[in-house]
Amino acid sequence: xxxxxxxxxxxxxxxxxxxxxxxxxxxxxxxxxxxxxxxxxxxxxxxxxxxxxxxxxxxxxxxxxxxxxxxxxxxxxxxxxxxxxxxxxxxxxxxxxxxxxxxxxxxxxxxxxxxxxxxxxxxxxxxxxxxxxxxxxxxxxxxxxxxxxxxxxxxxxxxxxxxxxxxxxxxxxxxxxxxxxxxxxxxxxxxxxxxxxxxxxxxxxxxxxxxxxxxxxxxxxxxxxxxxxxxxxxxxxxxxxxxxxxxxxxxxxxxxxxxxxxxxxxxxxxxxxxxxxxxxxxxxxxxxxxxxxxxxxxxxxxxxxxxxxxxxxxxxxxxxxxxxxxxxxxxxxxxxxxxxxxxxxxxxxxxxxxxxxxxxxxxxxxxxxx
Amino acid sequence: xxxxxxxxxxxxxxxxxxxxxxxxxxxxxxxxxxxxxxxxxxxxxxxxxxxxxxxxxxxxxxxxxxxxxxxxxxxxxxxxxxxxxxxxxxxxxxxxxxxxxxxxxxxxxxxxxxxxxxxxxxxxxxxxxxxxxxxxxxxxxxxxxxxxxxxxxxxxxxxxxxxxxxxxxxxxxxxxxxxxxxxxxxxxxxxxxxxxxxxxxxxxxxxxxxxxxxxxxxxxxxxxxxxxxxxxxxxxxxxxxxxxxxxxxxxxxxxxxxxxxxxxxxxxxxxxxxxxxxxxxxxxxxxxxxxxxxxxxxxxxxxxxx
Numbered sequence: 001x002x003x004x005x006x007x008x009x010x011x012x013x014x015x016x017x018x019x020x021x022x023x024x025x026x027x028x029x030x031x032x033x034x035x036x037x038x039x040x041x042x043x044x045x046x047x048x049x050x051x052x053x054x055x056x057x058x059x060x061x062x063x064x065x066x067x068x069x070x071x072x073x074x075x076x077x078x079x080x081x082x083x084x085x086x087x088x089x090x091x092x093x094x095x096x097x098x099x100x101x102x103x104x105x106x107x108x109x110x111x112x113x114x115x116x117x118x119x120x121x122x123x124x125x126x127x128x129x130x131x132x133x134x135x136x137x138x139x140x141x142x143x144x145x146x147x148x149x150x151x152x153x154x155x156x157x158x159x160x161x162x163x164x165x166x167x168x169x170x171x172x173x174x175x176x177x178x179x180x181x182x183x184x185x186x187x188x189x190x191x192x193x194x195x196x197x198x199x200x201x202x203x204x205x206x207x208x209x210x211x212x213x214x215x216x217x218x219x220x221x222x223x224x225x226x227x228x229x230x231x232x233x234x235x236x237x238x239x240x241x242x243x244x245x246x247x248x249x250x251x252x253x254x255x256x257x258x259x260x261x262x263x264x265x266x267x268x269x270x271x272x273x274x275x276x277x278x279x280x281x282x283x284x285x286x287x288x289x290x291x292x293x294x295x296x297x298x299x300x301x302x303x304x305x306x307x308x309x310x311x312x313x314x315x316x317x318x319x320x321x322x323x324x325x326x327x328x329x330x331x332x333x334x335x336x337x338x339x340x341x342x343x344x345x346x347x348x349x350x351x352x353x354x355x356x357x358x359x360x361x362x363x364x365x366x367x368x369x370x
Numbered sequence: 371x372x373x374x375x376x377x378x379x380x381x382x383x384x385x386x387x388x389x390x391x392x393x394x395x396x397x398x399x400x401x402x403x404x405x406x407x408x409x410x411x412x413x414x415x416x417x418x419x420x421x422x423x424x425x426x427x428x429x430x431x432x433x434x435x436x437x438x439x440x441x442x443x444x445x446x447x448x449x450x451x452x453x454x455x456x457x458x459x460x461x462x463x464x465x466x467x468x469x470x471x472x473x474x475x476x477x478x479x480x481x482x483x484x485x486x487x488x489x490x491x492x493x494x495x496x497x498x499x500x501x502x503x504x505x506x507x508x509x510x511x512x513x514x515x516x517x518x519x520x521x522x523x524x525x526x527x528x529x530x531x532x533x534x535x536x537x538x539x540x541x542x543x544x545x546x547x548x549x550x551x552x553x554x555x556x557x558x559x560x561x562x563x564x565x566x567x568x569x570x571x572x573x574x575x576x577x578x579x580x581x582x583x584x585x586x587x588x589x590x591x592x593x594x595x596x597x598x599x600x601x602x603x604x605x606x607x608x609x610x611x612x613x614x615x616x617x618x619x620x621x622x623x624x625x626x627x628x629x630x631x632x633x634x635x636x637x638x639x640x641x642x643x644x645x646x647x648x649x650x651x652x653x654x655x656x657x658x659x660x661x662x663x664x665x666x667x668x669x670x671x672x673x674x675x676x
Contacts (some may be wrong), residue, residue: 004453139647145654148459149597154588164636180676193430222605284467290461325479326417326585329471336464337446340456348455348673370568 005334009146016345021292021303023345024338031334036263041321049320050313050327060312062198066270067308070279071204072301073262074286076207076214077255079295083218084231086251090136090151091259093158094281098161098260099267099278101128104190107170107274113187121188121264130253137252141245147252155283162186170274177312181274190269203265210258215297227251243273250330259283280311284308288336307332325349376502382509383396383579385515385617387412387571391595392602392609393516393523394567400527400632402540404669405548406462408591410469411565415440415572417473420583422647423486428583429577432486433512433570434579440569443469448561451555455671470586477583486669488512491618510578514571517610519567524606527619540665543672553672568592590643597646601653603663619645 032050054060074091081088102125105117135154139145147262167179168332190201218224230237230247237244267278289307293300314328344350391408398405416441423432447465450456489508491497496507536556539546544555575587594616602608604666623638631638654660 005453006453008673071584082460089463139651139654143651144660145650146646146655149593149600149650152593153590153597153643153646157640160636160640164634168634272444287460287463288467324475326474326478328473328477330468331471333464333468333471336460337450337468340461340464341450341454344454350454354644 003262005351005353006344007351008348009346012346012350016342017294020342020345021299021339022295022333024292025328025344027338027342028296028331028335031107032185032336033332035327035330035350037275037337039323046317046321046323049121049316051309054309054312061196061199061252062194063206063312064305064308065200067311068304069201069207070262070266070282071286071289072304073203073253073265074259074283074309075208075289075293075300075304076211076297077258078229078290079293079297079300080214080218081251081255082290082296084247084251085234086152086231086248087148088136088252089148089154090133090155090283091255091286092279092281093151093155094132094156094256094259095263096158096162096265096277097132097329098125098129099274100165100263101125101131101260102183102264103267103274106184106268112184113185115187117185118185118190118268119357121268122261125260125264126257127260129263130257133252133256134249137249144278147248159277162274164279166274166276172273179220179276183273184236184268186270189272190265200267201269203262205270206261207304211260211301218297223250233293259286265367285311285332288332288339291336292339305334310335375501377625378505379509381614381617381621382505383617384620384669385613386510386513387574387579387591388595388598388616389516389610389613390599391568391575391592392517392613393519393606394564394571395458395595396599396604396606396609397536398560398564399637399668400540400604400665401536401559402543402665402667402670402672403451403453403557404462404467405444405447405459405561405564407444407469407592408568408595409588409590410466410593411440411443411568412469412575412592413425413473413512413588414443414469415569416576416587417477417480417583418569418575419500419573420475420480420485420581423577423581424480424483427486429488429581432577433488433573434478437566440567440572441566444565444568447565448558451671452557452561453651455673458669460672463491465595468591468615471622474585479587482585483583485576485583487578493617505518508571510574510576511553511626512578513568514538520606527606540667543636543667543670546627547602547672547674553674557672562674568595571595574575577645594642594646597650600660601649603653604665605663614660616642619672 006269036043036046050294055064076094078088078091087352102121104124105112136147136151139150140147166181172180172182190203192199192201193205194200218227226242226247229240230244232241236242238265267274271278285307289300289303310328310331314325317323317327318325391412395405395408401487407471415436419432420436423429447461450461490510492506493507527537535551539551539553539556547553572588578581597613598609599667601612620642623641627635627638
């Protein structure tokens with residue numbers, strides 16, 4: 001029997017810091033091959049359908065951008081939270097609230113048209129997401145309530161709220177009873193940015209801009225420094241006079257606003273109306289994106305594209321091979337597992353030792369303790 | 371009278387999975403490990419329990435499969451957080467995400483199939499006693515397991531030496547390690563116990579509560595179980611009380627929907643989740659109580675020094 005032992009490195013390994021996402025990806029591919037083989041599918045064929053065919057034409061790259069945009073937008077916000085050791089895992093709910101609040105204009109005032117509509121919608125979407133994120137932030141700072149559980153519970157509430165809206169007060173009276181709102185008018189639709197080659201909308205541009213802005217904030221501004229200090233050592237942060245409560249609000253409002261922006265961009269760009277379900281779990285997948293991107297905004301852009309591909313690949317193998325599109329979820333989960341595991345290599349060396357060895361070494365240690 | 375008994379029985383059925391999952395997680399957290407993967411282990415238990423029951427025709431094999439799958443899945447978490455010292459919050463989350471995906475994939479062919487249900491206890495002479503007969507002697511087997519489990523965990527944590535050791539590890543893993551206690555080994559066992567419990571809780575859903583397979587059928591119960599542990603300030607008997615309060619809320623909103631109370635059904639459906647938030651706020655307002663009972667090294671990775 002073998003045993004793992006971790007030996008702390010004198011300093012973090014730059015090599016493994018850069019390599020770890022790639023090792024993780026490789027391990028995911030290996031595990032995925034085993035999984036496909038178990039399902040009775042030729043792994044090479046499956047991988048071709050999963051990872052290569054969905055991005056072999058230009059219009060498909062646009063589909064990739066459509067899926068990547070919300071992931072990147074949400075994940076860059078979450079990266080700020082996680083850097084500060086603040087655990088917002090309710091981005092899915094903030095995404096939905098952003099979609100709902102932003103849709104107020106085209107649903108309640110369908111006659112209102114013009115160039116003002118879209119900016120107002122996006123702004124409202126951000127406000128909606130931020131306001132919803134403010135609830136766990138308030139409960140954490142005021143009562144010390146665990147933000148993991150509250151932010152997650154609010155996801156279920158948001159999903160049910162949206163369901164009620166589109167089946168009840170906001171249902172399109174001319175919609176033949178379908179649970180959906182009216183189709184947004186043209187000025188409430190987020191335009192495509194290269195309409196000649198595909199249907200990717202400006203949401204992807206927002207995502208790239210957000211990533212650059214957050215990168216600047218985190219690496220070049222005092223606020224980013226504050227986030228990093230309080231995240232790695234709250235005590236040191238307090239001595240420096242950084243307020244933890246203010247930071248909790250800052251991180252939640254920022255990530256909520258970005259998730260809300262992602263929500264309204266998705267609704268007004270990719271969907272064009274509100275439906276009972278507007279997200280295939282973007283808010284949760286974005287957590288994986290944030291970690292795979294090493295909580296670094298620029299890494300997150302790359303990670304967002306990879307995870308967007310897992311969505312497209314999942315749809316592709318479902319239609320081509322008849323495998324459940326849940327396979328995408330499995331790939332995403334495995335990827336996060338392997339990334340977290342490989343990250344250990346940044347701070348530790350791993351030694352394999354036989355079972356007898358530790359007993360021999362344990363004896364002198366006891367004497368030392370005495 | 372019959373209606374009251376029936377309602378009490380359904381409350382017990384709704385409370386049982388919450389209770390089992392929360393008791394398991396309580397032991398895990400008492401050892402200083404925060405496993406946020408309860409929802410994922412639970413759904414794996416649900417799909418494994420249903421699948422094994424459906425394929426073999428025996429709900430008892432389903433029950434064993436549910437426990438085994440939950441435990442096996444938690445082992446993944448244990449290797450990551452204990453042997454590789456990964457971030458427990460992130461690893462637990464990924465366990466949940468992986469579980470939801472994997473169970474969906476495994477269960478594709480089970481959707482819409484009739485499942486196996488564990489039979490209720492039936493003791494001639496006792497079960498037919500009016501009123502208390504069915505409450506005490508006529509429930510499903512997992513109900514009795516859940517009560518016995520709660521009592522056993524209470525006894526183990528507060529009346530045995532091993533339980534004391536486990537709690538001391540949760541309060542200070544460095545001190546425990548210095549005393550020569552095998553911190554990692556204890557934690558491995560605690561995490562696997564928690565996984566087995568979560569698997570059993572999931573098995574209850576697909577073998578008793580609604581004997582069928584529906585994707586995401588745990589519907590956040592794993593997360594509510596996590597909240598229950600906080601609500602109970604890490605005490606088993608308070609978990610029992612909390613689980614039954616939540617069972618009552620869950621059943622109450624279902625009955626309210628059935629009676630056609632003029633309130634949107636979605637609002638009623640969201641009551642268990644809102645109640646969780648409210649309860650967490652109420653309990654965390656009392657800072658001293660929380661501070662006193664939270665295992666001091668909860669969630670912190672531990673690497674034995676040499």
